[in-house]
Amino acid sequence: MAVSTTWVFAEASEGKVATITLELLTKARALGGTVEAFYGGGDADTIAEQLGKFGATKVYAADAGDALQGAPVAAAMAAQIEGGNKPDLIMFGQTYDGRDVAGRLSAKLDRPALTNGVDVSADDKVTVQNAIFGGNTLVQTAFDGDGPFLALFRPKSFAAEEGGGGAAEVVAVDVPDTGLSGQTKVLDRHVEETTGPKLDEAEVVVSGGRGLGSAEKYEMIEQLAKLLKGAPGASRAIVDAGWVPYAYQVGQTGKVVKPNVYIAAGISGATQHLVGMKGAKNIIAINKDKDAPIFSIADLGIVGDVHKVIPKLLEALQAKG
């Protein structure tokens, strides 16, 4: 069974469509059939063009207002489906809002949702692939019965490529009354200032872990990242310890990064960290323990002390100018 219509849950911030959405649209196009987007934010007109470029012919716009998107968008999707406008597959990012909407829709429609997908195929059955045990084992799971099937995909699972379509047609859809469920209210948004490239878009990522020894030493990581025009990242150990904000975290519960170069300094290489970075083209690891698991996936492994290697590396790079 090939899919004839796929919906992609679209996310955007300040008029810019999220990369994960573009990735999903690209994959949806490759499955064949019609690709449509479902959007819960405000001002769908501004993003219709970007969505169209990546393959969406229509964007259903269900404005959640100042409520969190989960309840209202799930209710709007369910209303369309119950009204007969039924896709075969609905793709979500494994993101904050993606999870909220998919979870609620799954309960509303009483259908399972497959999570943490890294690939999908639609031959006889719609099958989602996910990776377990830190990515060393691949599991294929097929949906039983009829669609719509709900699946969530990890960021960076697909490359985003334009398909050359015109702006998607904006179709405003009603948000049904969600009762208590919908009574969330976003009062204020705080944007943490960042400079340099975004962690998940940078060509070079330099991450530090507990091996740095103390919060102050993280400065070395920031300097190195800056010299390489990259973004600084972190293991969860030092995020939990409060050395750096959560936004820096790479791994299963943090960002997935696929840079050209990933430098791991003082990071052991726990499976939950590896799933976030093993897609990097080149991996350099610096760790004083020669048996650290990170070395099993590093292209260049330096067995050494970060406090010795990194200052010299910084010096050498500065000298090169």
Next chain:
Amino acid sequence: MQTLMNVVVCAKQIPDPAAPGELDPNTKTLKREGKLILDDSDAYGVEMGLQLADKAGGGEVTLVSMAPNSEVSGLRTALAMGAAKAILVSDPALQGTDSLATAKVLAAAIKRAEPDLVLTATESTDGYTGLLPAQLAEILGWPSITFAKHIEVSDGTAKVQRQTEEGYDEVEAPLPAIVSVTAGVVEPRYPSFKGIMAAKNKPVDEVKVADLGLSEDEVGWKGARQEIVDVSPAEERQAGEIVEDEGDAHERVVQFLEQLKVI
């Protein structure tokens, strides 16, 4: 006026994550036999729940857990931290239960506790679907705020700092509500000796699927409506060159970066 704050904390009991995971060759699902422990991720919820009840000046934390073989080890850990009691759903019919059916089971158990607030982790360590909080909220018909890094409760409203891509949002919702808590936002207390002793006598109410008014068809393998069709090893990334630092390893790094034209 005394305000009581009754919090349910979902507490998953999982195999020790330090031990390598294994799939059952027949069912192709994660093996969950042997002793289970409290999922670390839920320790944050327990701590948060205890602090909120404390701040409200009264109330208690009730744990809700679904686990095989009447497992209570993880619950005892959370009871030793200070939770008052637990509801455990354990039933052979639950084998193979997916996230949606787990949500149905937990929702039914939560209703028994009549809480003001339900806390979960953002995702479990062994299953990490991360869908459960939203599914639970939809089934209960309650608002939900996921990825909380800070929670305040007053006048029947939860005010939450919710993690976002760019920073965080300030979000509020009326109670009862479901809030999922991100790891690392509070420091889970270590159970005291007294706490550990007291935990042994705290009530754990064990129930079966039928006690919750659910049918066995809704849960377990039958409820899942998906089939694992293949399990295969992923292509392994190979280890590359290893250099022992003798004081000049940074030069090799520079060279490597030059080769890649990064510098």
